[in-house]
Amino acid sequence: MAGRDPGSRNASVKDVAAAAGVSLGTVSNVLNRPDRVSPDTRERVLRAMAELGFVRNESARQLRAGSSRTLAYVMLDASNPFFIDIAQGIDTAAEAVGLSLVLCNSRSLAEREQSHLALLEQQRVQGILITPVDPDAASLDDVARRGTPVVLVDRTRADQKFCSVAVDDVLGGQRAVEHLIDRGHTRVAFVGGPTTLGPVRDRWRGAQDAWAAAGLPAEGLVEVTTTGLTVAEGREAGQRLAGMPAPRRPTAAFCANDLTALGLLQQATSSGLRVPEELALVGYDDIDFAGAAAVPLTSVRQPRQELGCTAAELVLDEATNPEHTHRQVLFTPELVARASTLG
Amino acid sequence: MAGRDPGSRNASVKDVAAAAGVSLGTVSNVLNRPDRVSPDTRERVLRAMAELGFVRNESARQLRAGSSRTLAYVMLDASNPFFIDIAQGIDTAAEAVGLSLVLCNSRSLAEREQSHLALLEQQRVQGILITPVDPDAASLDDVARRGTPVVLVDRTRADQKFCSVAVDDVLGGQRAVEHLIDRGHTRVAFVGGPTTLGPVRDRWRGAQDAWAAAGLPAEGLVEVTTTGLTVAEGREAGQRLAGMPAPRRPTAAFCANDLTALGLLQQATSSGLRVPEELALVGYDDIDFAGAAAVPLTSVRQPRQELGCTAAELVLDEATNPEHTHRQVLFTPELVARASTLG
DNA sequence: TTGTAGGCGTTATCAA
C-alpha cells in the first residue's frame, strides 16, 4: 500500500474549481493574483486545494509560458569537488533570481554530454552552463544556434563564439613554478595530462614560461604525463618519481590539479619520501581537501564559486538581454602556500 | 550578437509540417513511429526539422503524457563525496531505464529542502529520493500522500511509512570499535555529532555495545561531541584531543564520518601526534579521499553506489507497480583496515 | 500512408 490519497494525484485547477464551486478562472486568480479575489472565495478555493492535494503542473505552466525557470550545469566530473564548488556558485546565483538549477554529469563522456544537452534543450532550460569534454565540439554550436544560451565554464574557445568564464591557467602555472623556484628548487616535475586538456596545456606552458624566465636550464623541468587528473594517476606518478635515484629525482612536483597532488602525496609518503623536505608539492584548484590533507597542500586557487556565479550571470544576460554580446571572463588565480612547500 | 538562427527558437511540429509540405500528424509519426512513414517523406521532414532547428518541447510531451521521465535526488550536502557517490549510483540505475536524474542540494537547510520538494512535485517527477534533514518531517508525508513516491536514502523512519535504504550503523559502529579493541586500545574516543543525526546516534550506540561486550570499563570510551560532520569539526576535535595529557589521552579515535576523521588526522599530524602510533584513527563511509589520505584511513565502508541504485529501484517500483509495498533495505557495512590503525 | 480533431493543465483576455 502506497498510502496516498485516492485519486489525489491528478487534481487540476478544474477539479479545484468544481470542488470550491467557482470557475476555473477564479482558481487561477487565487494562484496568480490573489488580491483580485474576495477573501472568502479565496479561502474556499484554498481549502479545496488542500483537500484535493492540488499541485500545480509545471509542464502546463511552462508550455503556456514558453520557457522554463531553470538553469542547467553539465559538469565534467562530479567526483571532483572542484566542479561541485562551481555548481554551488551557480546555484547561489540562480537561487537569487528565483531559478532552479539542474545538475548533469557527463563523466567526461562525449556521448553522455550529448544526451544531456539534447534533453536540456527539450526542456527549454533558460540556459546551459557547461564544462565540455571538447570545447570545440560542433554540438555546442548547434545548441546555441537553436536558441539556448550556452556558457563555457573553466574552458574557453579561440573563436569566442560563446561566453566563457575561466581562470588564467598560464598565469597559474607560472605562479606555481615561480614559487618553487623561489624556494630554491632546480629540478621540478610537472605532473598532469592528458595534454589534450586545455587547462593542462596552459598550466604546463605557464610552468615553462616561469622556468625560462628564471634562466634555468630546460632539462631541470621535466614533464610527467598522466592519462587523467585523478588520485590514482597521482599515485602512479608518485611511484615513478619515487623510483628515481635521489640525485636525479626532482625535489618538487607541480601537479595539474589537487586530486593528482593528493595521490602523489600519498604515494610519496608511503614510499618514505618526506614532504616537503625531500619532495615539495604544489597542487591546483585549492579544493577543500587540499587544505585538509595531512600535509596541507600548497595550491593554486581558482575562485570556484565566483566562476559559477559569473557564468550564471552571463547566461542570464544572454537569455534575457537582447543587446547581449559574448564575453570571455578570465579570473586571476592565486597561489596559496602551505606546508607542502614550506618545510 | 548571439548568433542564433532567426526565429528558430520556436519551431514546432506545425512549422515543420508546413515547411515539409505534410500534415502535422506525419511529423509526429516521424518522431514517434518512423516506420509508418514512407522513406522519402521522412527524409523531407527530417530535413525540414534540421533547417528549422526544431527541438521537441518536453513540457508539451509531458503535459500530454501526464508524467515526466525524471527521478530526483535531494541530497543533504553536496560537498560530502559520500552523497555524490550515492547520486552516482542513482544516476546509473536511472540511466539504465531511460530516466534522467535531477540533483538538488538542501545544504542541510529544511527550508531549502522544502522548496526543492515543492518544485519537484510540480514537475511531476516520477519519484523523489531524499536524504532528509529530518526523516520525521511531516512535509515528506504530504508529498507522498499527494502521490509522488518518496524513498529515504541513508535514513530510516520508525513508522516505516516509506521505502528506505540505509546501512546498519549500529553494526558499523560495533565493527569500528571491535577493530580498535582488537588492536589493543583501551582508551578510545568517539568523535561526532550532533546527536540529533540518526546515523551518529546509531554509530555511537554500536560503539558502546562493542565496548560493553568486550567487558571494558565504560569510562574508557569517551564521547567527543561535534556540531557537525565536517573537516573543520574534525580539526577542532583533534585540538581537544591533542591538548589532553598523554596518559589520559585516548590512543584511538573513531570518527562518525570520514570528513571528520580527515580533519582530525590533519590536526593530529600538525600537533605532532603520530598516526597510528600515538593515535589510531577510524573513519566512516570510506569515501575515496579516505583511502587517498597521506596516512590511508581505516574506515567503515558503506556500499554507496549500491545504496543509490537500490533506492532508485525502490522508487521505480513504487511509481509503476500497483502491488508495491514499502520496504526498508538495510545494507551491511564493512570495515576496511588501512594504515591509520595498522601501524 | 497521410490528414484531422480533441485534449492534457495552465494562464490571460475579455465579457458579464
Added chain:
DNA sequence: TTGATAACGCCTACAA
C-alpha cells in the same frame, strides 16, 4: 469580483 474561452505544443485515435 467572477466566469467563459482560446491558446501553448504534442500525441493519439480515428478517418480518409
